[in-house]
Amino acid sequence: MNAFPPPYYPTRTRTGSNSLPQTQGQESTEHVFQLKDSRRQPWATLRLFSGARSPKSLPTFYESDKINGILELDGDSSIKIITVAITGRLIAGARVDDIKTFVNVMHPIWSRSSSVPRTFSTSEGVRGSRLTGRCVWPFSLSFPCRPIFRSGEVYQLPETFGEEVTIQYELTVDISRGMFRSDDHIRTAFSYVPCSIPEPSSALRQLAYEERIPIPDPGVDVEGWKSLPAIAVHGLIAQSRPAEVQVTLSLAKPLSYTRGSVIPCFLKFSSLDVQALDVARPGDSIKLYLRRTIKYQRPSDSKFNWNEATKDVCTALWWNPPNTSGGTDRAVRYLEGEIQLPKDLKPSAKVEHFSISYTLVLYLIEMTGFRTIGTDLDRPLLSEPVRIVTMYAGGPHPISYLEHPLHMIL
Incomplete structure (x- = not known):
């Protein structure tokens, strides 16, 4: 996998409150x-x-x-x-x-x-x-x-x-x-x-945001990440040799994210066959989407059937992390990434007859040198429900580590 420079770490001022928007006491x-x-x-x-x-x-x-x-x-x-x-x-x-x-x-x-x-x-x-x-x-x-x-x-x-x-x-x-x-x-x-607020990030991630340094990976900040069960992807190298690649997705905790901010994410790829990692090119073979689901009932429907509409609203961008707690083991590859959330993204919601929910879905893409076996590419490898909120928690706000031009992005 090609080496890419680490992302840019922007300067941010610490913010000590969620600053709920109110018209009282302000010019309206x-x-x-x-x-x-x-x-x-x-x-x-x-x-x-x-x-x-x-x-x-x-x-x-x-x-x-x-x-x-x-x-x-x-x-x-x-x-x-x-x-x-x-x-x-x-x-x-x-x-x-x-x-x-x-x-x-x-x-x-x-x-x-x-x-x-x-x-x-x-x-x-x-x-x-x-x-x-x-x-x-x-x-x-x-x-x-x-x-x-x-x-x-x-x-x-x-x-x-x-x-x-x-x-x-x-x-x-x-x-x-x-x-x-x-x-x-x-x-x-x-x-x-509505004014919905997430729980605070881990102490180590807040410190990273405050000091404008890379956020610690799941091996360092165990409390700050939710690592989903590893998924085994089986395939053939050069159409003949069988190999297996283990894929582990980690998501920043808590699984509530403020619109207009980011969802930090981390991928780990491991295999006993190093060549499988070389030809699979993890940065090109994985797509992580934020999927919105609208569910609603028509009150005129006597059976109260639920109607459902889904839409992938944004996608993760990945880069090679500057360093990881896993060291330089050639049998393991890492990707760090984030999903940038639009400022006008509708928050999660639920009332009678209507709901807006969000799920992170990870898809595998067909690879040139690694032909998958037994994996349906039209179905996600895994999914995890998350919550989108409108306000920030107390403490420093999340930082986007992507620099515009995005030359380090895979």
Whole structure:
């Protein structure tokens, strides 16, 4: 196997907390939604304050946020009740029966009836049983981040999603009137981001990140890696001589990884036949993918069959490690690598009728000088479930050791 230079170890500043994103106490983005009369003059205005980067973007709320807003409208004696509602829905098809509501929270703003709670307002026109003049209500809603479902399970709500199925969150202001009068509504979809945090890395890996040095391999940092059972690959060298290569995959622990960061991985190849390692060229014969699986049920399906869609979202890149605890034994070869996770990768999630899960799958590729026997190349050699999260653990953040240009990558 060709020798490649070691990766670049970038300078990083230690970060001591996961720094959950919150809009409280920070400058937030104002989003304005209006209802207008026949003269194109606004008579009702909803202002929402969120963590979105632009007023033109959808309002964005994180798990730890309050949903803060202001409702302003011109008083009208026909109005009976005003409410604000938060709804989360799974949309699994075009039929109405394929829409499943998993969050529904209603907050009263004002009611003609004195028995219904009212949101505090300093406006004079809201005090009686009729709305008059300019009426203003500030409100602050708590988002039910971990609702309890009929099964009794407590779930973390999924992030806004829209591919095979849609996870949609919506805020609605309902302005209800009496009989023979039409009601009015202000609606906006919003983006929701859960705050999921991994457990800390091992002490040795954290030290490597802090000191900007290579992370210790599985032979040194036993607690920092999960080494999967070795897989025996049988084959023929030069179409005649049988040989066996043992493949061991190690994954950085814990098996929870923050999107936008990396998954460190390590491969060990061993054989009693050194020539098998030479002709097999481990760097060219292995592919490690991060596979996403979407599972969902259509509520209209009386049999509640699960639908499934899989996608390989990213691939590991490999290099020869600068040194290993295994020394220079010619009967053993090592590869160090990482999977770079996209910043917009959806986190693992599960609610009733819907889930997003991830698995690392290792495939063997057909080799020129080593013809495999008894190995189905269309099936993974092994797989391991992992979790994708949205936040960092405390301590130094994981470092990507790949340098751009990628001349050391196999």
